[in-house]
Amino acid sequence: MTQQKSERIMNLAICLLMSRRFVEKAHIREVVEGYHGLSDAAFERTFERDKDELRHLGVPVETGSNDPLFPDDVGYRILRAAFELPAIEFTPAETAALGLAASVWESATQAGRTVSALAKLRAAGVDPDPTRLSAFAPSVGAREPAFPGIWAAYAERAPISFGYRGEVRRVEPWAMTSRRGAWYLLGHDRGRDAPRVFKVARVDGVATRIGKPGSYRLPEDLDVAKAWRSLEPAASDETALLALRDGRANDLRRGGSPEPDVQPVPPGYQAYRVGYARPGDFAAELCARGADVLVLAPDTLRQAVITRLEAVAGPTDERGAEA
Amino acid sequence: MNTSADQVIRLLSLVPYLQRNPDADLTETAARFGVSSEQLVEDLNVLWYCGLPGGLPGDLIEIDMDALEGSGRIRLSNADYLARPMRFTPDEALSLLVALRAVRELTGPSDTDGVDSALAKLESATPAADATPAVTVASGDEHVRAALAAAIDARGLVEFDYTDSGLESSVPKVAPVKLIVRDGYGYLQAWSLERRDWRTYRLDRIGTVRPAKGRRPRLGEPPDFGAGWLELRPDAATVTLRLAPEAGWITEYYPTLAVRPGESAVEVDLLVADPAWLRSLLLRLGPGVLAVSPPEAAADARQAAEDALRAYRAG
Known part of the structure; x- marks a missing residue:
């Protein structure tokens, strides 16, 4: 009992x-x-x-x-x-942050672990204050079906295997991150004998343990932040000349610089120079804005946008280009 | 983890907590430990039989059962040897660090120092501190968040430049009430003075925030922005997209009703509350969309593409 x-x-x-x-x-x-x-x-x-x-x-x-x-x-x-938990003192600004922590996790298991950690702090005389930052309601979800097993293996350092893009991968979990609502795992891929980043949503089914907790070590020179940077959009290294319709596409305007001397620009439009990294993604992003954004240069980008727009306009349209 | 394990973890925190907080209230203590009052009474009944080895009457932990049953007060004594809580387990420490990192993604510059120093202190007490989890929320500019948080605290009004999900620009004037996060994106929850209704605005689409003149209306509680908020919008319609593999990524980015993988294409059912959002999505995916059902759902996007092509031909 x-x-x-x-x-x-x-x-x-x-x-x-x-x-x-x-x-x-x-x-x-x-x-x-x-x-x-x-x-x-x-x-x-x-x-x-x-x-x-x-x-x-x-x-x-x-x-x-x-x-x-x-x-x-x-x-x-x-x-x-x-x-015993070592003695830790917290300032009022710190206890305000701790006060918000209890309600962050949407996953019941992790919410329970957070409450348990906060209970230990309370037992050590810390008083988390949920009132001071009451304007904020942060949250972290973990709806990926494979998350609980992978998280537990990461916390306990237990090697796991799982299906990923049609292949079985054997992985020693090193670190995890939640980026824009999606969880990622960084680990040593035993089959490839190299570090790899996995998107937890792409794991087939759930992970299986293939070794005991604590049965591997993290590399001494592990640079977790560097691995996560690979998930960020690449820095823009090319620039495009765009015609932006007046009063529209303010977000592109904020990231670009005006080019008042460029001619010709259609009436009701202004020319802006805007940086970008991946031409394919940028063309798709510009298409989403319809006629609010026209590409003036480079010509390859202009053609890519026109081709994509033609796919959406559909084959029924004669387009009258030759008329 | 089974219930006995959870209970033992809790008991090891309860004993030092109750010694530090003499005459603690039953209901309040239960809430702080995330359990019901009934569970807490069961916990105390277990502790009643715990104590120093030997099990002689003077060795056991003492709990004033009259005070507990009579007035809901907890008085625990004779447990000096459990004066401090146990260290964090790795799972507890990592879960708490994730929660604090999520807090940090939403606060403005004036509150960030407190979160950072709390994080540093907790990491020093964390096993496996060399690879703690990171959190990134699309929460826009920290100065935007700071301006909104200040207006919330001052119960003021603000207006700001906004680009909505259909890429339309506007300058809403609102009474801000809360900054929230759903599915990795930060939102402002506010009362719109023009629409006289509650609205949410994505933080990364908010430009400059300015204080606005006018009287703040008397506001009740904003509607619950629960995990299923998008699905619950009554005006939403179901649209089915047949997608080429290169457009399949949208199933990982947008809430879907159903995903049916096929040999060379995947079918996705989406709930669409905003026609402008669907228009910009179809334009963005371009040739990756093989079919749309019902077909008229694609009419807006087709029209927008034709307008754009006409502008290209004119230029």
Whole structure:
């Protein structure tokens, strides 16, 4: 039963925490009431499970011997310094930020973990203040079906495998990021023996564990920020001359510079020079604005836009170009 | 994680919390730990049997059960050895860091320092701090957010240059109430004075924000901007697109009702609340759209493409 199990594990934790020496199994069986009345085999099984569960919760249960001459006489202990949250002081500006944190996650599991982390801070005397930044309601979602398994593997450093674009990939998770509502995983791809970034939404089904937690190390010189920069749009290295209809396309205007001397420009339009990186994406972006934006130069971009517009205008239109 | 594991984690925080907050209120404490009052009473009943090894009466944690049952106050004692909470588990620490990074994506420059220093302190207490998760929200310019946040706090009115999802420009005049995030994009929730209704504006489409004159109307609570807000718009219509593989990316960027992958094309059902949004999407996808159903849904985009081609021929 849950209550009895919780009680037994709590008493085991207190017993191991209170002792400076390693506590031997026979002694634990004697002093922790939850182990009374069990057969030898049942005690062994229950104790091993409880000990593993404490470790799974993050409680640092150490194994060792008190006597160097008899290293096989093992016992267990929890070192207080490794167990307790170190003292952290927070300023009012910081507790205001913490006060918003509890309501950010849309995923119930991660919301629970955040509340649990905040409860530990409260238990250490920190008072997260949700009122000061009440104008803000940030949120993070995680609706990708593969997210929970990949996140847990990332947190515990457990290698996983999953289907991705029709291939099975074996990956050691290194880091994750949420960008504009989509989750990405950075990890070592064992098959390719190289780092790779995966979009979690593109993972087929869910990930399967292929190794134990903590069974790999992150590289010493890991530059996570650099990997994430590859997901950002490339810096603009080309410029286009565009005719922008008056009062329209203000966002392009903000990112460009006016070219009042360029001629000819259709009446009701002004010429602007605007930077861009990928010609294909930029042509699509300009098409979305219809007749509000006309490309003057370069000619390749102008032709790309016209070709795309013709595809939308459809074959029924004679276009009368030859008339 | 099973319920016993969750309970043990909670108990290890409850004992130091209750010693630090003598005479704590049952309901308030339950809310802070994210559980029901009934669950918290069960937790206390477990702690009642916990204590120093040996299990003699003086060794057990003491809880004043009369105060608990009589007035909903929690008085716990005889647990000096659990005066501090446990360290964060990796999952807890990473979840909290993500939450704070999301906060940082929405606040303006004046609040960023507090978030950054809180993040730095938490990272120092985090296992696996060398690869903590990053968060990016499309939340526009930090000075825009700061101006809006200041107007919200001052209960003022503002106007700003806005480009909507159909790429139309306007200068809305609004009473701002909240900055929110949905699906990775930041929004302003505000009362529109022209439309006399609640509106949301994407932060990355807001240009310069200026204070506006006028009296702020008395406002009730804004409508809930829940996770399914887009799907719930009553005026939305279903449109089906048949897409070539190069246009399939839209299923990862826009909420879809259904996606039916095929051999050489994918069929996608979209909920369209704004015809201008569909027009700009079809223009953007160009030859990637193989068919639109119902066909008249594509009429706006076809007309816009013909207008643009005419302008090219004239130029």
